Amino acid sequence: MNPIPSKSLLNPADRVKSPCSCGHQQPPRAGDNSPNSPVVEVIQGEVAFNGTRVLRGVTLRIPQGEIVALIGPNGSGKTTLLRSILGLQRLDAGEVRLFGTSDLSSVMSRVGYVPQKLSLDRSFPLSVREFLALRLKQTHSWLWQSRRAVADAIRPTLVEMGVEPLLERPMAGLSGGQLQRVLIAFSLLQEPDLLLLDEPTAGVDTPGEQSFYEMIGRVHQRHKLTVILVSHDLSMVYRHASWVYALNGVICCEGTPEQVMNADSLKQAYGIHVAPYHHHHHAQ
């Protein structure tokens, strides 16, 4: 079994590779909207907080249709990098381009984002149906739409995410894993081309993680999405990502899961000894 989804992936040989020990090759600058432009391009991105450089010369290029994993220890800058890609965090130097443009606000409607943490106050007043209705283009004034019309519009996405029974539940009463699925549904209703998921299984129990990633894989295929996935779960990264960036302030290494999941690469990323990763094929 090939654990790496092969659909619409670039041949890894076409990718810019940077071995851990040598610096980066600078990728060619894509300044146009040609179909071959990367969906995401970060060029020598720098971010500092209070004089501490959190991202240092980060360069990455993500072509259309890949599931790319971003791994790295706590505090290595993963969330900061996602926020920079979204234009929520200003770069101190360097550049972010999405869909070939550096005018990020002009393409934000094509981007879905599920943040690492979202804690809803118990008094958050909306049900799942009311919350998702906010996303429907035709229901800007959802109060005037019938419940049935809203439910019919969002049901396929809820079914896809496996949370249809939660339709009338209060958002504030959802478990962490249920909330993550509803938030992904919220992003999908916008029909994004790019989906950014920051540790989407943080609130999911271990048995639920596998089905969660399989669901992400199906969503990726069905919606022809490009996905950036922050994850600490190396076995899931191995199974579902087509390309991996290991971050620790700098991009320590990048490559296919097989290339990155060796001890030297991970040691470089995590700064500690990590046992080499062996992928086990599971009987289906």
Ligand SMILES: Nc1ncnc2c1ncn2[C@@H]1O[C@H](COP(=O)(O)OP(=O)(O)OP(=O)(O)O)[C@@H](O)[C@H]1O
């Ligand atoms: N707004 C901020 N102001 C000051 N420091 C910040 C800010 N945001 C992030 N940092 C710091 O930048 C560093 C990188 O944070 P970031 O959240 O990007 O790491 P991360 O890789 O996502 O970590 P985790 O795995 O714990 O989620 C951390 O040291 C963090 O404390």
Ligand SMILES: [Mg+2]
């Ligand atoms: Mg984070």
